[in-house]
Amino acid sequence: MTDMVLETVARIIIPFIQLFGAYVLMHGHLTPGGGFSGGTIIGASLILYSMVFRFSPRKHRIEHDTSLLFEAGGAILYILMGLLGILFSKSFLTNRGIFPLGVPGELISGGMIVVITLGIGMKVAGTVITLFQELLEGGGEHHGHN
Amino acid sequence: MVHAPVLIVVTLLLAAFIVPLLYRKLPVAQVVFLLGIVISSIFSIRMAFLVLREGTLTYYLGGWLPPYGIEVVADAFGAYASLVLALISLPISYFVVFAPKEVNTPARYMALILLLMAAMQGMVLAGDLFNLFVFIEICSLSAIAIIAVKGTRDSIEASFRYLVLSALGSGGILFAIALIFMITGHLNMGYVRESLAVTASLYPLNILTALAFIFVGFSVKAAIFPLHVWLPEAHSNAPTASSALLSGLVVKAYLVAFIRIMYMVIGTELFVALPLRPILLILAACAMLVGSTFAIVQNNIKRMLAYSTVAQMGYIVLGLGLFSQRALEGSILHILNHAITKSLLFLAAGVIIKQTGTNRLSDLKGMGRKMPFTFAAFTVGSLSMVGIPGFAGFVSKLYLALGALDIGQIIFAALILVSSLLNATYYFPIVVNAFFGQTEATHQGSDPRKSVMAPLAVFALAVVFMGLFPSVVMPLVRQAAGLLQP
Amino acid sequence: MAIIEKLSTNLYYLVAIILFIIGFHTMLTHNNLIKKIMGMNIMDTSLFLFFVSIGYRRGGIAPIIKEGIVEYVNPVPSALILTGIVISLSFTAFALGLVILLYKHYGTLDADKIIAMRSREIG
Numbered sequence: 001m002t003d004m005v006l007e008t009v010a011r012i013i014i015p016f017i018q019l020f021g022a023y024v025l026m027h028g029h030l031t032p033g034g035g036f037s038g039g040t041i042i043g044a045s046l047i048l049y050s051m052v053f054r055f056s057p058r059k060h061r062i063e064h065d066t067s068l069l070f071e072a073g074g075a076i077l078y079i080l081m082g083l084l085g086i087l088f089s090k091s092f093l094t095n096r097g098i099f100p101l102g103v104p105g106e107l108i109s110g111g112m113i114v115v116i117t118l119g120i121g122m123k124v125a126g127t128v129i130t131l132f133q134e135l136l137e138g139g140g141e142h143h144g145h146n
Numbered sequence: 147m148v149h150a151p152v153l154i155v156v157t158l159l160l161a162a163f164i165v166p167l168l169y170r171k172l173p174v175a176q177v178v179f180l181l182g183i184v185i186s187s188i189f190s191i192r193m194a195f196l197v198l199r200e201g202t203l204t205y206y207l208g209g210w211l212p213p214y215g216i217e218v219v220a221d222a223f224g225a226y227a228s229l230v231l232a233l234i235s236l237p238i239s240y241f242v243v244f245a246p247k248e249v250n251t252p253a254r255y256m257a258l259i260l261l262l263m264a265a266m267q268g269m270v271l272a273g274d275l276f277n278l279f280v281f282i283e284i285c286s287l288s289a290i291a292i293i294a295v296k297g298t299r300d301s302i303e304a305s306f307r308y309l310v311l312s313a314l315g316s317g318g319i320l321f322a323i324a325l326i327f328m329i330t331g332h333l334n335m336g337y338v339r340e341s342l343a344v345t346a347s348l349y350p351l352n353i354l355t356a357l358a359f360i361f362v363g364f365s366v367k368a369a370i371f372p373l374h375v376w377l378p379e380a381h382s383n384a385p386t387a388s389s390a391l392l393s394g395l396v397v398k399a400y401l402v403a404f405i406r407i408m409y410m411v412i413g414t415e416l417f418v419a420l421p422l423r424p425i426l427l428i429l430a431a432c433a434m435l436v437g438s439t440f441a442i443v444q445n446n447i448k449r450m451l452a453y454s455t456v457a458q459m460g461y462i463v464l465g466l467g468l469f470s471q472r473a474l475e476g477s478i479l480h481i482l483n484h485a486i487t488k489s490l491l492f493l494a495a496g497v498i499i500k501q502t503g504t505n506r507l508s509d510l511k512g513m514g515r516k517m518p519f520t521f522a523a524f525t526v527g528s529l530s531m532v533g534i535p536g537f538a539g540f541v542s543k544l545y546l547a548l549g550a551l552d553i554g555q556i557i558f559a560a561l562i563l564v565s566s567l568l569n570a571t572y573y574f575p576i577v578v579n580a581f582f583g584q585t586e587a588t589h590q591g592s593d594p595r596k597s598v599m600a601p602l603a604v605f606a607l608a609v610v611f612m613g614l615f616p617s618v619v620m621p622l623v624r625q626a627a628g629l630l631q632p
Numbered sequence: 633m634a635i636i637e638k639l640s641t642n643l644y645y646l647v648a649i650i651l652f653i654i655g656f657h658t659m660l661t662h663n664n665l666i667k668k669i670m671g672m673n674i675m676d677t678s679l680f681l682f683f684v685s686i687g688y689r690r691g692g693i694a695p696i697i698k699e700g701i702v703e704y705v706n707p708v709p710s711a712l713i714l715t716g717i718v719i720s721l722s723f724t725a726f727a728l729g730l731v732i733l734l735y736k737h738y739g740t741l742d743a744d745k746i747i748a749m750r751s752r753e754i755g
Contacts, residue, residue: 032694036714068166075163079156085208092152093208131725135732276712283719287726294730299737303746306730310659313672313723317679320716321652324683327709 003052010052017045021125028117029110035117039124046129067130074123081112081119150193151205151220154228155268157186162260169253176243179256183239183263190232190267197225198622204273212334217273219335219410222625226478227270227402229622231395234485235263237601238390241493244597246500248385249295255385258295262288262391266399274333275323275411278403282319286312286367289396292388293380304379311366311376318363325356326411335410346416357412357420364404368397370463371433374456378440381455382448386496389448393455394489398481401462409630418469426467431561433460438568446505447495450572451488454531457565458484465546468558473549474627475620480542482619483530483612487539490605491527494520497598502591507576509589514580517593521580523602528573530609533566538612644685651678663743665734669727676720680713 018041024031025038085094095101099111108114161182168175197203197220205218220228242259249255265285272278290312294305327333329349330341346353362373369377381393408417417423437457444450462484465477497520499505502513514521530537543562550558593599612618639646651674658671687706695704731741738746 031696036718072163072167076160079160079163082156086149086153091147091206091209092149092156095208135725135728276715280715280719283723287719287722291726294733297733300750302730302733302737303750306665306727306734309723309727309730310668310672313675313727314656314659316719316723317652317656317675320679321682324679324686327683328686333708333712 006052010048014045014049017048018042021045021121025117025121026107026114029113030105030107035120036124038117039121040128042121043125043128043132046125047132050129050133064130064133067126067133070122070126071130074119074121074126077119077122078116081116084112147205148193148196148203149205150189150196151203151218151271152207154186154189154193154232155264155271157189158182158260158264158267161186162257162264165257165260166253169251172252175253175256179260180239180243182260183235186263186267187232187236190228193220194225194229194622197222198625212273213332213337216277217334217336218271219273220271221629222622223402223406223409223478223629224270226619226622226626227399227481228267229619230482230485231263231266231270231399233482234394234489235391237604238387238394238489238493241390241598241601242387244600245386245496246594246598248387250297251295255292255295258288258291259387259391262292262396266395269399269403270406273335275326275335275338275407276333278407279316279320279323282367282400282403283316285396285399286316289392292391293384295388296383296385298383300379301383304376304383308376308380311373315363315366318359318366322356322359322363325352325359328352335406338411339413342411342413342416353412353416354420357422360404360407361422361425364400364407365429368400368404369456369459370401371429371436371456371460374433374437374459377456378449378452381452382446386493386500389451389496390489390492393452393492394485397455397459398462398485401459402481405466405630414630423467423469426463427558430460430464430467431558433457433463434561434565435568438565438572442568442572444572445507447498447507447510447576448492448505450507451491451495454491454569454572455488457569458488458531460565461543461546461562464558464562465549468546468549468553468555469630470549470552471627471631472545472552474630475623476542476545476547476549478623478626479545479616479619480539483538483542483609486605486608486612487527487530490523490602490609491531493602493605494524494527497594497602498524498591501594502589504589510576511579511583513589513591514577516591519593519599520602521577523599523606524580525577526606526609528577530613531573532570536610536613538609538616540613541616644681644688648678648682648685651675651681654678665731665741665743668743669724669731672727673720673724676716676723680716680720683709683713683716 021038021041024033024041025035028034028038082093084098085092088094088098090097095111095113101111102109161178164178165175165182168178193203202219202221203225205220206212207216207218210216239259242256262285265281265288268281269278269285272281290305290309293308294302323333326338329345329352330338332338332341342353364370365373377397381389384392408414434457437453437455437460441450441453441457444453458480462477462480465473465480498510498513498517501517501520502509504510526537530539533540533543543566547559547562550556550562655671655673655675655678659668659675662668662671687709689703689705692703692705693701695707734746735741738749740746
């Protein structure tokens with residue numbers, strides 16, 4: 001079953017949702033928002049994508065492996081950033097003295113916070129879409145639980 | 147700065163996120179899984195030695211000092227609990243890798259176990275209330291998941307029931323944390339305690355409500371007597387390794403967290419002043435009697451072991467209620483001894499069920515002659531459970547009984563004796579029937595291959611070792627018990 | 633009047649407690665598994681409201697320093713509750729997954745019927 005109105009609207013709207021998600025994600029250290037909020041917005045756009053195009057003959061679908069990679073990759077990125085602190089013989093998750101802190105209020109500032117937020121965003125977006133698809137496929141019977 | 151306290155958790159977490167990525171290459175995933183557990187255990191053992199030598203270790207995440215930063219506190223009690231978790235998890239994870247598969251998604255199962263271990267380690271080391279809460283939630287979720295991962299109807303139903311009750315418990319704990327934050331304005335345990343010394347008398351209602359919610363919340367999670375209803379179903383329907391982890395470690399990790407809140411946040415003075423101890427004593431007595439009585443009438447081997455866990459949690463709570471030095475030592479020692487013994491029994495039960503194809507105790511007559519090593523391991527576990535001298539369970543029960551006598555509570559010493567007799571009435575018939583009963587021709591079975599038997603052998607040796615040389619861990623136990631004393 | 637005044641200053645707490653009781657009640661007494669999950673969510677939300685209202689100050693804004701503004705909301709509870717929401721989300725998703733599997737196995741969402749079916753099999 002295809003619906004032209006739905007597909008066209010989705011095609012127009014999804015990039016903007018994702019752009020907004022990226023904005024919230026990148027400005028996590030400057031404005032309210034951040035990893036979880038931005039990640040959820042991007043995840044929501046992916047849900048919309050798979051809801052609209054899933055039932056089309058082309059079988060668009062975010063592959064399981066891709067979402068898994070995002071999910072695990074985001075968390076691993078976070079942990080590695082934290083471990084950098086230990087590598088520089090400071091404490092876990094140290095920010096000051098390792099990363100350039102920049103000028104407060106500018107986009108590239110706050111040291112590793114941007115990177116960590118990005119990791120969280122990846123993780124959340126991956127998790128949201130995985131949850132949606134696995135629930136759709138029947139409580140995770142095919143892939144096990146998440 | 148010693149990084150061990152935080153690295154214990156981080157190693158497990160890192161492994162937990164790498165393992166699911168490798169689900170197509172299972173051998174690699176298994177290596178990463180074992181590496182994660184082993185490395186984290188090494189950190190844990192190192193930390194235990196450091197704490198024993200130098201006293202409490204603190205670690206500030208990101209170099210931010212409390213009350214703003216997140217603090218990790220490894221005192222004697224936390225280090226001891228972390229050591230127990232690490233030592234028990236090693237043979238169990240070996241079993242997970244080498245025993246016959248019980249789940250369809252082994253990579254995810256291993257990731258969940260790593261997540262569970264990380265959450266439990268975090269729970270016993272966290273230095274502030276909110277991180278404690280987060281770890282409790284991760285622990286609950288992954289504990290439920292390692293039951294549901296078996297995929298049978300019963301396991302899914304049991305895990306749903308566990309989930310509902312667990313969510314109630316979490317709600318209670320979060321509410322209590324909110325109430326404490328409301329009057330102290332801190333979440334760091336040390337600062338909360340300092341602030342409570344002043345504010346507790348100003349807002350007694352808040353503190354009482356918070357205590358009640360903490361108590362109920364942790365009672366659900368640690369299966370303290372009247373709120374243990376989810377435990378038998380959940381623990382008996384889980385995969386073998388999960389049962390061992392859940393019964394051996396998870397319920398105790400919650401209890402450890404509860405005890406840490408009691409002495410690090412509420413303060414032992416307040417704990418003694420409030421009528422909490424009589425409540426704990428009564429609940430413990432009920433748990434010991436009711437748990438054992440229910441265990442006697444079970445015919446399903448794993449459900450019997452699960453009810454036995456309810457009774458054994460009663461012992462640990464009893465020591466907490468008695469609150470004399472030796473009773474506390476017994477209680478803390480029993481956390482380790484019961485973890486070893488129950489893990490041994492659950493692994494043995496899992497092997498027996500797998501090899502014979504039956505979980506009914508009445509079908510096991512004469513099986514001991516067919517699978518002597520498995521039943522020998524089971525026998526060692528039973529002897530320890532009953533409290534025969536020379537086995538681990540005896541030592542901690544002795545300390546508990548002496549602790550009861552120290553403060554003149556003869557009735558509780560008698561209760562320990564009665565409960566031990568009750569234990570004997572359901573453990574010994576299994577052993578006796580297995581070795582001396584008539585074999586029924588319907589059930590076949592033999593000892594599994596050596597790699598599956600290895601964890602059982604390790605646990606059985608550990609039971610005997612702890613029975614003969616309890617002094618190995620006593621310095622740490624004594625320090626931990628000293629922390630709890632006012 | 634004193635009571636009304638007290639209630640109006642503690643309105644958020646009062647509403648949070650009422651919601652908590654509603655959620656708790658729904659969770660324990662309803663047979664429908666989906667309603668149980670809804671109860672769980674109401675209970676969690678009530679706790680979030682309670683926690684956030686501890687840090688709320690009338691007229692305060694988000695704690696990003698700007699000139700000329702003196703009143704800020706305490707950010708700690710809000711930050712914590714963000715984590716709480718994530719946890720609640722995962723609990724809900726997991727519970728829904730379990731409910732789907734239960735429905736596949738039993739063909740019903742009624743907890744009583746599931747228990748009855750189980751006891752019939754055992755007995």
